[in-house]
Amino acid sequence: MELKAWGDESILTHATPYPIYMLGVCICSLDEDSVRKTLDLIKPAHASKLHWRAITESQQKQSCSMLQHLPLQNVIVSISMSGLTRTERARRKCFEVLLPILENEYEIKVLTMESRERHQDIRDLKMIDGLRSRKFINDLHINFVPGANDARLWLPDQMLGIYNTQNATDKVRNSSFPIDYRSAGFCS
Template sequence: MNPPSSAYVDESMLLTHGVYLMAAMFVAPHQTDHYRTELRALLFRRQPRLHWRDENDKRRMQLIEAVAALRPAGILVASTGLDAKRQERARRKCMECLLWELGDHHVNDVVFERRGQLDRRDHELVAVLQGRHAMPSKLVVSWCDPMAEPLLWLPDIIAGAKSLAERGDHRFWSQVEGGMLVRAIDAR
């Protein structure tokens, strides 16, 4: 039996296409130090963190090749029908689906990228889902700053690659999609 993993979660939005993506990457306890070391090695001098949207295509290729070499596995929830005025609704729908799915994947801890004041909404949703038994009771959910946790860079890169694929550019996503379970939901 596989030891319990942690899942690191980040999202990407594609407002022009009405898509909200939420990626959760599995990291087993024996992988954490290695993954952190590999991700930090990708930083340029004085670069505080990796962030997909800040990179050009050449750099994105370097990042996706390095991530693909780690043989990542995870779940990506793709919500269509995103209304730009209802982004939080799409996020809630994705979180609900994702947290339920994680119960089937030997995940005990879920770490979301911190969003400041907006985290309160996530905390409220988790409490509601726990009260409705709509997420596994064993899941421990927390929020962390991506500057402090390089493992949050993994889902950022994966969600960014899928976002480009949604626009028709599959160069990056094709390198990592094999390890990803994709769930499509409607955000309406």
């Protein structure tokens, strides 16, 4: 079976001296329909996708419980940003660390990231081609898909939300949510 992962980004700005940029990935073998049926239970009816910041604290606790019972492997790569760091620079640095981890340690063949603006996706693909030419990665394929189109993209959003909430408050601290956390260092 070809291993696949779904990814999203987050920036932690509270309870930290510098913003922390994160790329989070959930490695998942579940089909899209089963993930959608599970997570639709807590997705607001008017929303096109499930987003951590758009749900109530009660729904966040439900999400945490749901994710704990799914067969997922979770990876976060983060970088501390000084006030002068551009988000895109932090994103590139995180990709430089994350992609080789996914390909070499987890044997991921396809990573699907939540799509951003078209010009941003194109810039990411050029950066990823550069990583490939410099032998950071070899066969890992990266797709960009709108968040509403694949519910598996909701998984890393929720995982990053859980992680950020655990580190900023005690709201969901009672969870035992396994995350392979890696640092890309400090970016100035």
